[in-house]
Amino acid sequence: MRGSLRTSCLVAAALLVPLSASANEGLLVMQENPAEWVMPTGNYANHRYSKLAQINTGNAGQLQVAWTFSTGVLRGHEGGPLIIGDTMYVHAPFPNTVYALDLNNDATIKWKYEPKQDPDTIPVMCCDTVNRGPAYGDGKIFLYQADTTLVALDANTGKVLWKAVNGDPKVGATGTSAPMVVKDKVIVGISGGEFGVRGHLTAYDINTGKQVWRGYSMGPDSDTLMDPKKTTHLGKAVGKDSGTNTWEGDQWKIGGGTTWGWYSYDPELDLIYYGSGNPSTWNPAQRPGDNRWSMAIWARNPDTGMTKWVYQMTPHDEWDYDGINEMILADIPVKGKTRKALVHFDRNGFGYTLDRETGELLVAEKFDPAVNWATHVDMETGRPQVVSQYSTDQNGEDVNSTGICPAALGSKDQQPAAFSPRTGLFYVPTNHVCMDYEPFRVSYTAGQPYVGATLSMYPAPGGKHMGNFIAWDASKGAIVWSNPELFSVWSGALATAGDVVFYGTLEGYLKAVDASTGRELYSFKTPSGIIGNVTTYMHRGQQYVAVLSGVGGWAGIGLAAGLTEPQAGLGAVGGYAALSNYTALGGQLTVFKLPD
């Protein structure tokens, strides 16, 4: 049945080829089929939710490993596989191998693609050589390589159809994010905020690879694709050149605001949503002003790139709280009224609920009680009320500001949360880590790190754990339940209609918990730490759950040796434990199922 549905999608897509909306409409249909997992985010709304219910709270405890697959690469494995029809697409970090596995034939390799890339790309990737996976659309697999080459592969053969280059690794621009196909375009971002790269979102034609538009995070209106009168910030027109007038001189040219997170799309409003990252450098004294539009949530038109609205969460960042985390689109009640909401768990520790049509701010509450750098977000101005003690800008250069929560890792990083329409709750992998942060003067050299702050990280006060996996009520802005985890939870969550929620841990456990209570139903230790996102699909009547292991990423590097104990003490216990005592490098896909 699944096969025939897919065939009909392909037929429909084929018939629509002359129209510009072919791939999009194909994906709009395909994302409704729970047997497949057609985009890294699960669906355009970024729910990471599956209607499959064969695995449920009653039987999840019986899960067992069905099969495994080594990627042949040992670095940090972020993202997860795609399942299109009877084929699974598995990717790896640098060198960014892609395998097409035949699910009808014991996952044998149908084709393998391994690009040749200059190893010079490796050291300009700030936080490991991760890749968050390819995208599918219009019979093509789109791989965004570390060296920023976007390549379109024939999904059936792996043959290269076209290539486009999105940035220059020589100035520190790299590719880590997963592309998203919208209509006849493939959307990609850029990494390199620690190298002074000016962030942008770029659309390429899915048939030719020709660049259609590029919207920068800062710069004149012609670069940011903003209309001074029509583009709004909290309901007010942004005015002329809002992307340069909160910077001194030409600093916006190396201003950061990179776009390496996830993208979502609302087909009714015809808007794509994403976040921009930290302004460069990490030393706030060197870049006075609000540094617009770093640290912002964006709504752009997918055809033209024009910005409908923007909201800056952390003006003039002083802590590296990138705004790139995913935007989850859900229609939920807020103050008694159903809203077309956008829910976002920011690095800065606030869980935001906005009206995704207008950009109106509805809710902004802390999703980790440890968050202390701001007391609250002013709902009129949208500005966080910064606590002077934790302001690395007010404390100044060469001063060590201590006890700031969260750490630069954020209360949550890119690892995407899940939303279950059944419970109405958001399931969020979080970090519970604080830091000392000392900014200092730094000079810019193209292609070299442009950081300008030193920091040390440690578990939040009173705890012996560095992470929590939480359920969040975005209508109220409140935690419903919270499971402590020894290390930061750096794995993307999955919610299912079986009311089971899945996530991985840095020690390597794949866990299944009850969506209502958080009660653990199943746990299995995979060969390496998990920073990948959990995926589910159905094949020949059986539901499978798949996850990539392969410790690494920022957390994997930083936690490998264990965090610094702020008050020098003896023995590494609890939260100060070294991740290297629990797991080692590896790159493996593990696939689970219920017993036959």
Next chain:
Amino acid sequence: MVPYRGQWKILSVGLLSIALALIGPTPAAAQDEEKPYVIKDGVVDWYTFSGFRRYHAECHVCHGPDGLGGSFAPALVESLKTLPYDEFLEVVVNGREQVGASVQSKMPAFGENLNVMCFVDDLYAYLKARSDGALGRGRPKKQPKPQEARERDDACMG
């Protein structure tokens, strides 16, 4: 003043690799005689502190906190036990590459990066103190910044 400090800095950064060739290997004995760091009653000299600070901006993302290594790059607290100063400088300036089936390790060349090269001796002092076991984990207590260091930083950073 320790003997090696500032040897390379009289030359412009663009000439570094040539400079290295000219300097040639430092006799190992010279380094054994004097430690590149001063630690009294648990308080480190400014330069060693500066090394701590720059390390945790430029190096720790790959080499891990406190020089302890990450999954990405080796533990410098171990490497510095055997790596002499001139080789340390050579690797920092020119980088190092090890790319194979199971290893994708690539140390970038920092020769033109003022944020590293102006403080390369500080980095060495800090890492040597760590690898000698003279300095523990975390942020050390420091002596005030001497005028000489201010002048040095201003001259080098431009």
